[in-house]
Amino acid sequence: MRFISEFRNPELARALISQIKRQSQKKARFMEFCGGHTVTIFRYGIRQALPPTLEMVSGPGCPVCVTAGADLDKAIALSQIPGVIITTFGDMLKVPGSSSSLEKAKAGGADVRLVYSTLDALRIADDNSGSSVVFLGIGFETTAPTVAASVLRAKEKNIKNYYVLSLHKLCPPAIRAILDSGEVRLDGLICPGHVSTVIGARPWEAVARDYHIPGVISGFEPLDILQAVSMLVAQVEKGEAGVEIAYRRGVRLEGNPEALKVMGQVFEAGPARWRGLGEIAGSGLKLRGEYQEFDAERAFDIVTEPAREPEGCLCGEILRGIKVPLDCSLFGKACTPEQPVGPCMVSSEGSCAAYYRYGGSLGG
Ligand code: SF4
Numbered sequence: 001m002r003f004i005s006e007f008r009n010p011e012l013a014r015a016l017i018s019q020i021k022r023q024s025q026k027k028a029r030f031m032e033f034c035g036g037h038t039v040t041i042f043r044y045g046i047r048q049a050l051p052p053t054l055e056m057v058s059g060p061g062c063p064v065c066v067t068a069g070a071d072l073d074k075a076i077a078l079s080q081i082p083g084v085i086i087t088t089f090g091d092m093l094k095v096p097g098s099s100s101s102l103e104k105a106k107a108g109g110a111d112v113r114l115v116y117s118t119l120d121a122l123r124i125a126d127d128n129s130g131s132s133v134v135f136l137g138i139g140f141e142t143t144a145p146t147v148a149a150s151v152l153r154a155k156e157k158n159i160k161n162y163y164v165l166s167l168h169k170l171c172p173p174a175i176r177a178i179l180d181s182g183e184v185r186l187d188g189l190i191c192p193g194h195v196s197t198v199i200g201a202r203p204w205e206a207v208a209r210d211y212h213i214p215g216v217i218s219g220f221e222p223l224d225i226l227q228a229v230s231m232l233v234a235q236v237e238k239g240e241a242g243v244e245i246a247y248r249r250g251v252r253l254e255g256n257p258e259a260l261k262v263m264g265q266v267f268e269a270g271p272a273r274w275r276g277l278g279e280i281a282g283s284g285l286k287l288r289g290e291y292q293e294f295d296a297e298r299a300f301d302i303v304t305e306p307a308r309e310p311e312g313c314l315c316g317e318i319l320r321g322i323k324v325p326l327d328c329s330l331f332g333k334a335c336t337p338e339q340p341v342g343p344c345m346v347s348s349e350g351s352c353a354a355y356y357r358y359g360g361s362l363g364g
Contacts, residue, residue: 007221035062035349118150200255276316
């Protein structure tokens with residue numbers, strides 16, 4: 001299949017690995033920000049194929065995983081309000097909040113519906129004028145433009161019973177928070193591919209400049225990742241800190257101006273809570289004043305107890321890159337994809353799920 005099989009070619013992969021081994025003299029630790037990259041790295045055994053000079057750590061790039069417990073509790077509390085229909089993407093259903101999950105709330109009678117797009121959610125609002133339909137806006141810069149477009153559509157169509165609980169997150173402020181914390185030393189970043197299709201390379205260039213750390217925007221196939229690693233190694237060996245786009249088939253330097261325009265029309269940056277990272281200024285998206293009628297936080301009185309993290313779960317540390325799933329005593333025992341204790345085991349892009357599925361014993 002074009003654009004897939006050619007990026008999984010074993011001969012080319014072996015050649016790239018040999019090239020990386022020849023290139024890499026200095027010790028370096030690279031973080032792949034994105035959960036999609038984490039899955040590829042584990043699925044194809046990329047960590048084990050790299051020379052001992054190179055270490056890969058996973059970052060917080062799984063939107064389900066980084067949704068704070070307090071925000072999940074808010075979504076669950078919303079589902080308990082009579083007349084409210086919650087619409088959400090599937091990954092969110094199983095994520096445990098402090099004492100329940102959306103799946104359990106649904107089993108208990110709450111109206112929680114899985115949708116595949118914001119248009120589905122709008123349709124449900126249109127078909128249920130006597131109910132209030134809340135879409136859970138969870139995701140990075142990749143998702144936010146489509147949610148913004150749904151708000152514009154609701155306004156245009158005069159749909160008065162559609163709301164968004166905006167828990168969107170912006171990626172560059174999170175990577176800055178990790179670098180500011182000093183908890184983990186990083187020598188290079190594999191920057192997220194899908195997010196960068198929207199935001200382009202400029203925000204990463206600012207990170208590279210401010211922290212003197214190279215970055216490469218990568219696609220999601222094994223050759224993409226190996227190419228990105230090779231480009232990072234080349235920069236590390238030369239002491240450079242620039243940003244390169246290895247994912248040219250998806251990313252332009254300036255990103256996607258149309259998507260950015262829609263996103264900026266409806267949302268403005270504000271603080272957001274991240275699991276493991278706490279509140280980060282300017283890392284979330286809030287509805288702008290002229291669209292506040294669609295803001296679920298304003299429309300409903302949402303009452304929650306202080307959030308509690310699942311006991312023994314290390315998701316927070318894993319998302320900061322300072323622990324790996326095998327450090328968690330619950331991994332593969334009390335916590336499995338069938339019975340997840342924390343979000344990193346629920347999401348298909350979560351580190352714990354990737355370790356579990358593709359051989360965690362090799363990954364540490
Ligand atoms: S294995 Fe489960 S409990 Fe442990 S960190 Fe991962 S998600 Fe949390």
